[in-house]
Amino acid sequence: MDIAGIVLTSSMYHYAGNGADVEPFRWTGTQWLTDFLDAYEQVYPNLSVHAEGYPEPSFLRENTKIGNITNQGEMEEVTEGSEFLKELFLDDDPRTLYVQTWGGTNTTARALKSIEEEYSGTDEWAAIQQKIYDKLVIYIILNQDASYDEYIAKAWPELKVLNDVCNFWHFAYAWQFHADELNTTLHADWQQANIVGDHGPLMDLYALMGDGKTVEGELDEEQRGWDSYLEANPNYVKYDFISEGDSPSFFYLLDTGLRSLEDPSWGGWGGRFGADGKNSVADFDPYSQMWEASYTLTRWFDDINNDFAARVDWCTAEKFEDANHAPTVSVNEGIDVTAAAGSEVTLTAVGEDPDDDTLSYRWWRYFEADTYNDGVEVPALEDQDVGLVIDRTAPLAEGTVPDSIVLAGADTEQVTFTVPADAKSGDTIHMVVEVTDDGAHNLKHYQRVVVTVA
Numbered sequence: 404m405d406i407a408g409i410v411l412t413s414s415m416y417h418y419a420g421n422g423a424d425v426e427p428f429r430w431t432g433t434q435w436l437t438d439f440l441d442a443y444e445q446v447y448p449n450l451s452v453h454a455e456g457y458p459e460p461s462f463l464r465e466n467t468k469i470g471n472i473t474n475q476g477e478m479e480e481v482t483e484g485s486e487f488l489k490e491l492f493l494d495d496d497p498r499t500l501y502v503q504t505w506g507g508t509n510t511t512a513r514a515l516k517s518i519e520e521e522y523s524g525t526d527e528w529a530a531i532q533q534k535i536y537d538k539l540v541i542y543i544i545l546n547q548d549a550s551y552d553e554y555i556a557k558a559w560p561e562l563k564v565l566n567d568v569c570n571f572w573h574f575a576y577a578w579q580f581h582a583d584e585l586n587t588t589l590h591a592d593w594q595q596a597n598i599v600g601d602h603g604p605l606m607d608l609y610a611l612m613g614d615g616k617t618v619e620g621e622l623d624e625e626q627r628g629w630d631s632y633l634e635a636n637p638n639y640v641k642y643d644f645i646s647e648g649d650s651p652s653f654f655y656l657l658d659t660g661l662r663s664l665e666d667p668s669w670g671g672w673g674g675r676f677g678a679d680g681k682n683s684v685a686d687f688d689p690y691s692q693m694w695e696a697s698y699t700l701t702r703w704f705d706d707i708n709n710d711f712a713a714r715v716d717w718c719t720a721e722k723f724e725d726a727n728h729a730p731t732v733s734v735n736e737g738i739d740v741t742a743a744a745g746s747e748v749t750l751t752a753v754g755e756d757p758d759d760d761t762l763s764y765r766w767w768r769y770f771e772a773d774t775y776n777d778g779v780e781v782p783a784l785e786d787q788d789v790g791l792v793i794d795r796t797a798p799l800a801e802g803t804v805p806d807s808i809v810l811a812g813a814d815t816e817q818v819t820f821t822v823p824a825d826a827k828s829g830d831t832i833h834m835v836v837e838v839t840d841d842g843a844h845n846l847k848h849y850q851r852v853v854v855t856v857a
Contacts, residue, residue: 404501404656404657405456405458405498406458406463406466407466407491407500408466408467408468408487408491409436409463409466409467409468410467410468410469410470410484410487410488410510411433411436411467411468411469411470411472411484412470412471412472412484412506412507412509412510413470413471413472413473413474413475413477413506413507413509413548414475414506414507414547414548415475415476415507415547415548416428416429416506416547417429417430417431417506418430418472418473418474418475418477419472419473420473420474421473421474425473425474427620429620429621429622429625430472430620431618431619431620431621432619432620433469435618435619436467438608439605439608440460440463440464440467442603442604442605442607442608443460443463443605444460445603445604445605446603446604446605446717446718446719447459447460449603449717449718449719449720449721450714450717450718452717452720452721452722452723453714453717453720453723453726453728454717454728466487468482468483468484468487469482469483469484470482470483470484470485470488470509470510470513471484471485471509471510471513475507475509475547475548475549476507476509476548476549476550476553477509478509478510478512478513478516478550478554479513480513481513481517482510482513484510485510485511485513485514485517486514486517488502488510488511488514489514489517489518492514492515492518492535492538492539493518493531493534493535497538498538499538499539499540500538500539500540501540501541501542501652501656502539502540502541502542503542503544503649503652503653504541504542504543504544504547504652505544505649505652506547506548507547507548507550508541508543508546508547508548508550508551508555509548509550511541511550511555512550512551512554512555515535515554515555515558515559516554516558518531518535519558532559532561535559535562536559536561536562536563539562539563540563540564540565541555541562541563541564541565542564542565542567542652542655542673543564543565543566543567543652544567544571544648544649544651544652545567545568545571545648546566546568551564563680564680565652565655565667565673565676565680566680566681567651567652567673567674567681567682568681568682569682569696569697570651570674570682570696570697570699570700571648571649571651571674571700572648572697573697573700573701574646574647574648574650574651574700574701574704575646575647575648576645576646576648578644578646579638581688581691581695581697581698581701582688582690582691582701584690585690585701585702585704585705586704587705588644588704588705588708588709588712589643589644589704589708590640590643590644591611591612591640591641591642591643593708594611594642594643594644595642597708597712597715597844598611598711598712598715599611599614599642601719602715602716602718602719603718603719605718606715606718610627610628610645611628611641611642611643611644611645612627612628612632612633612639612640612641612642612643612644612645613627613628613629613630613632613633613639613640613641613642613643614628614641614642615628615629616628617629627645651672651673651674651700652673653673654671654672654673654703654707655671655672655673655674656673657672659671659672659848659849660731660732660848660849660850660851661835661849661851662738662851662853663675667680668684668772669769669772669833669851670686670699670769670771670772671703672703672706672707673700674699674700675699675771675772682696682697682699683696684696684699684771685698685699685771686698686699686702686771687771687799687805688701688702692798692799693798693799694798694799699771706847709844709845709846709847710729710844710846710847712843712844713726713727713728713729713843713844713846716843716844724758726843727758727760727840727842727843727844727846728756728757728758728842728846729840729846729847729848730754730755730756730757730760730762730838730839730840730846730847730848731754731755731756731838731848732752732753732754732755732836732837732838732848732849732850733752733753733850734750734751734752734753734836734850734852735750735751735752735753736749736750736751736852737852738850738851738852738853739852739853739855740852740853740854740855741854741855741856741857742822742854742855742856742857743822743856743857744822744823744824744825744826744827744828744856744857745821745822745823745824746821746822747819747820747821747822748819748820748821748822748854749817749818749819750766750817750818750819750834750836750852751816751817752764752766752816752817752818752836752838752850753816754816754838754848756840756842758840758842760840760841760842761840761841762838762839762840762841763814763838763839763841764814764815764816764836764837764838765813765814765836765837765839766810766812766813766814766818766834766835766836767810767813767834767835767837768806768808768810768832768833768834768835769833769834769835769851770805770806770808770833771805772833773830773831773832773833774829774830774831775823775826775827775830775831775832775856777804777805777806777807777808777823778803778807779799779800779803779804779805807823808820808821808823808832809821818834818836820834822854822856826856827856828856828857829855829856830855830856831853831854831855831856832853832854832856833851833852833853833854834851834852834853834854835849835850835851835852836849836850836852837849
């Protein structure tokens, strides 16, 4: 991916005020962003040893803008940030532009409103609208102000939107709500061993529970680095994970081989979404034995954090051979395969590792993403209040098996299975191979193969 820019905005939880009739609320200022970019610059030479594509610090500085920050949902003012977005929305780069919305949508709304004001009623308007519909995807982490509902959804109804209204909580403040088997990398012992410590100036800024760090401008009761917070919340211990609730929108773009960018309903590190662009689909959690929307995200936590831990090591590893790097994997038969109902399918994976680590293989069926149905109905998820973080529906009916396709050789490079005889033409079966190295943090990569019934 190419980062086009960074725009600081507001939300219902944080805004700067206007010096007149709007008082600041939990406003943490703008200096913190400069501090992070300065720290990034210090580790940038090391990061660039381990992977291509890290953006130049100077580029990030030049393309970091202040958007609409004075109040929640404020979208009347034309700002540096809104004009920056407007230019990106109208440029001739044919690639998809993802606006990852970690606060409110108000700066994006102002950019779209400026475009509407300039072109509405002109001969160019229909083409401009279509250009933006084709180009733009907004990934919202919680709808944190009213500008999407009140303006964007009404004025730009065909805009592609992914709206994580509940799953993100499980990689945020509610991570203790789900099965503890999914939390192995979120507890203090793992975080201390792999994330904090002697990992350079950028990671010195990473915050954990009770670590003594203070966020200027934040409410006292929200200072999670203070001992007083741990005293008031004894379910946490010092150096526990706090939250990365916005990160799933970033994970969604990482090239893991899961191909979720092709179709949000396929699922990947950023979660799995329904046709409505929301968390209205469920995966079967083997730990709770329940269908859960959140498991579309929580199932990846160990892999995500191990990948993060490796990149943390890169911050201080001056030579390529001093750190671990993820393997890659391809499938000889291709990633889109056609097969008849009742036929046998063999898929052969080929893994490669840049560090010459030993690789292990595991094939599995992502049956929740299939259109072939084993006869097990996934219960519908009811609309949820965004404040709720428990999304469990009915348990699996007694005597039913959600995944009925038997895989031979599932722990080898080559897997064989039979397409069910009752599969209909056009049905899809999603097979995933994952390869794991034996280096530090046991890094992993995947390849999804979509088998379509002839």
